[in-house]
Amino acid sequence: MTLLLVLPLAVIFTQALSKGWGAVQDALAEPDAGSAIGLTLMVAAVTVPLNAVCGTAAAWCIGRFRFPGRTLLTTLIELPFSVSPVISGLVWVLLFGANGWFGPWLDRHGVRVVFAFPGLVLATVFVTFPFVARSLIPLMQEQGASEEEAAITLGAGGWQTFRRVTLPNIRWALLYGVLLCNARAMGEFGAVSVVSGHIRGQTLTMPLYVEALFNDYEWVGAFTVAALLSMLALVTLALRLLLERRVGAGRRMHA
Amino acid sequence: MPHSALTRRGAIGALLGTLAVTPAVAATTLLNVSYDPTRELYRDINRAFIAAWKAKTGDVVTINQSHGGSGAQARAVLDGLQADVVTLALAADIDALAQRGLLAADWQSRLPDNAAPFTSTIVFLVRKGNPKQIHDWPDLLKPGVQVITPNPKTSGGARWNVLGALAWARRQPGATDASAEDYLRALFHQVPVLDTGARGATTSFAQRGLGDVLLAWENEAFLARKEFGDADFEIVLPSVSILAEPPVAVVDSVVDKRDTRTVAEAYLHFLYTPEGQEIGARNFYRPRDPAVAARYAETFPQLTLATIQDFGGWAKAQPAYFADGGLFDRIFMPGK
Numbered sequence: 065m066t067l068l069l070v071l072p073l074a075v076i077f078t079q080a081l082s083k084g085w086g087a088v089q090d091a092l093a094e095p096d097a098g099s100a101i102g103l104t105l106m107v108a109a110v111t112v113p114l115n116a117v118c119g120t121a122a123a124w125c126i127g128r129f130r131f132p133g134r135t136l137l138t139t140l141i142e143l144p145f146s147v148s149p150v151i152s153g154l155v156w157v158l159l160f161g162a163n164g165w166f167g168p169w170l171d172r173h174g175v176r177v178v179f180a181f182p183g184l185v186l187a188t189v190f191v192t193f194p195f196v197a198r199s200l201i202p203l204m205q206e207q208g209a210s211e212e213e214a215a216i217t218l219g220a221g222g223w224q225t226f227r228r229v230t231l232p233n234i235r236w237a238l239l240y241g242v243l244l245c246n247a248r249a250m251g252e253f254g255a256v257s258v259v260s261g262h263i264r265g266q267t268l269t270m271p272l273y274v275e276a277l278f279n280d281y282e283w284v285g286a287f288t289v290a291a292l293l294s295m296l297a298l299v300t301l302a303l304r305l306l307l308e309r310r311v312g313a314g315r316r317m318h319a
Numbered sequence: 320m321p322h323s324a325l326t327r328r329g330a331i332g333a334l335l336g337t338l339a340v341t342p343a344v345a346a347t348t349l350l351n352v353s354y355d356p357t358r359e360l361y362r363d364i365n366r367a368f369i370a371a372w373k374a375k376t377g378d379v380v381t382i383n384q385s386h387g388g389s390g391a392q393a394r395a396v397l398d399g400l401q402a403d404v405v406t407l408a409l410a411a412d413i414d415a416l417a418q419r420g421l422l423a424a425d426w427q428s429r430l431p432d433n434a435a436p437f438t439s440t441i442v443f444l445v446r447k448g449n450p451k452q453i454h455d456w457p458d459l460l461k462p463g464v465q466v467i468t469p470n471p472k473t474s475g476g477a478r479w480n481v482l483g484a485l486a487w488a489r490r491q492p493g494a495t496d497a498s499a500e501d502y503l504r505a506l507f508h509q510v511p512v513l514d515t516g517a518r519g520a521t522t523s524f525a526q527r528g529l530g531d532v533l534l535a536w537e538n539e540a541f542l543a544r545k546e547f548g549d550a551d552f553e554i555v556l557p558s559v560s561i562l563a564e565p566p567v568a569v570v571d572s573v574v575d576k577r578d579t580r581t582v583a584e585a586y587l588h589f590l591y592t593p594e595g596q597e598i599g600a601r602n603f604y605r606p607r608d609p610a611v612a613a614r615y616a617e618t619f620p621q622l623t624l625a626t627i628q629d630f631g632g633w634a635k636a637q638p639a640y641f642a643d644g645g646l647f648d649r650i651f652m653p654g655k
Contacts, residue, residue, distance in 0.1 A: 157398050160399075161398035161399050162397065162398050162399030163397065163398060163399075164398075167398075167399060171399070176399075176401070178398065178399055179395065179398075179399060179400045179401070261385055261395055261400040262385045262386065262387055262395075263350060263383050263384070263385045263400075264383060264384050264385065265383060266383055276386070278522070279355075279358070279386075279516075279518045279519065279522065280358050280359075281546045
């Protein structure tokens with residue numbers, strides 16, 4: 065089992081280095097590589113804060129309140145997990161593509177959504193939405209609203225309560241969700257592949273760029289960028305272990 | 320990796336920056352939406368054209384490329400991918416754009432040679448020593464022979480593959496439409512996997528070692544030998560194949576909106592110049608220019624070639640063979 069997990073990683077790094085460090089440096093010096101890395105970072109930079117805010121809000125609603133449609137909302141949050149990523153991409157083409165519902169209107173106003181940056185962000189936001197909310201909901205349900213109520217009773221305002229009471233209680237779980245959200249945002253392939261248009265140096269994120277290089281017979285380049293993504297995964301893994309301990313400790317303390 | 324406020328602000332700034340400068344440089348960029356195996360061709364063509372355009376006009380033009388299965392690429396352009404020029408695997412895919420009004424219906428007569436500056440054909444790529452003794456179309460049906468081809472629904476090359484097979488089957492003594500259809504059904508029985516584009520099929524065959532024979536564009540077969548080593552693969556020329564004419568066109572609706580018609584047209588005309596033809600031939604596309612063709616006569620042997628006209632043109636062939644409910648849907652059952 066360990067072999068099954070370690071072997072692919074080993075292959076990626078040995079293939080990347082098969083022609084030495086020079087080839088790796090050349091591959092990373094390609095303008096298209098720089099643009100793929102920059103684009104991936106930018107997509108994540110928009111997606112992750114957005115999903116952190118929306119995910120926290122959704123988790124707060126579900127964790128703290130009882131209201132009609134609460135179960136439905138919980139299910140909706142999970143929806144992106146149960147839908148194939150290809151569909152998650154295709155819906156945006158069907159909505160905002162030239163023949164989509166809003167396509168002609170957008171076109172008249174000169175706004176490009178699909179096959180451009182906004183489309184990549186939309187697809188990524190959709191796919192990564194559940195991560196933050198899911199990691200917060202169980203915790204917030206468990207904690208209950210008593211501390212917040214106490215704060216309000218003592219005269220704290222809404223924002224103050226959130227900043228001084230709610231946020232400190234959820235911060236590790238929130239970070240954990242943000243971490244997973246970010247990892248997926250940078251690694252997503254299927255959904256962004258559909259909305260990308262595959263324009264080199266413009267709409268290729270790192271995973272798409274790996275595919276393009278592989279198909280160009282540029283093995284070293286493909287595996288070099290793949291190695292970068294793998295390193296991201298390893299860093300995520302390490303941080304995740306760390307955070308899991310924190311979250312676990314936080315919960316025990318609370319109980 | 321959590322982002323610090325600083326990098327986040329930097330990224331957003333960069334994003335706004337891109338949005339702000341896009342219109343200013345828009346006039347001097349072209350997007351060429353192309354099919355799968357032309358990656359290397361257009362890398363060379365673009366470099367040469369950019370230099371030629373700079374020399375002629377003093378302007379700097381940037382050419383962006385997008386590659387994928389021809390049918391899938393046409394679909395993306397229909398869905399709004401802003402292609403100034405399309406350079407696809409077959410006329411039917413550009414016809415589909417013309418039907419939706421993206422370019423004029425007479426697009427194919429606006430450039431010489433049916434708007435196809437190069438031609439190619441379909442050949443067989445086999446492993447070293449031709450272990451399964453594959454020499455012509457009937458050999459593909461031998462028991463145990465696995466045939467690799469991409470999916471005709473998404474790949475233009477695969478559609479030429481099907482037409483090449485049909486061209487041979489229809490020339491056999493006593494051939495009927497039914498016998499040709501039977502041959503095709505038997506042929507696709509030997510196909511273990513359908514990639515979406517020609518390049519995916521090539522890597523399946525050459526890199527991942529799937530199958531015994533790859534039905535490939537001639538240029539793709541040559542390139543595979545160059546990339547993976549002449550020693551590992553051999554090219555087999557079947558007795559009959561098809562004259563593949565991958566056409567090019569300016570997308571009227573896009574160039575008029577983006578004001579790029581002049582440079583887009585110059586770009587396509589460049590493909591017909593001796594320099595463009597030479598670059599094509601070097602990348603294993605059969606040149607139209609007789610002088611260039613003469614220089615590469617040894618590379619490109621003469622073959623018996625059917626043409627798309629033998630099938631009534633793409634306007635007839637596309638619906639009859641490849642549209643939903645067409646011949647291909649009748650003969651190919653996934654997983655059987």
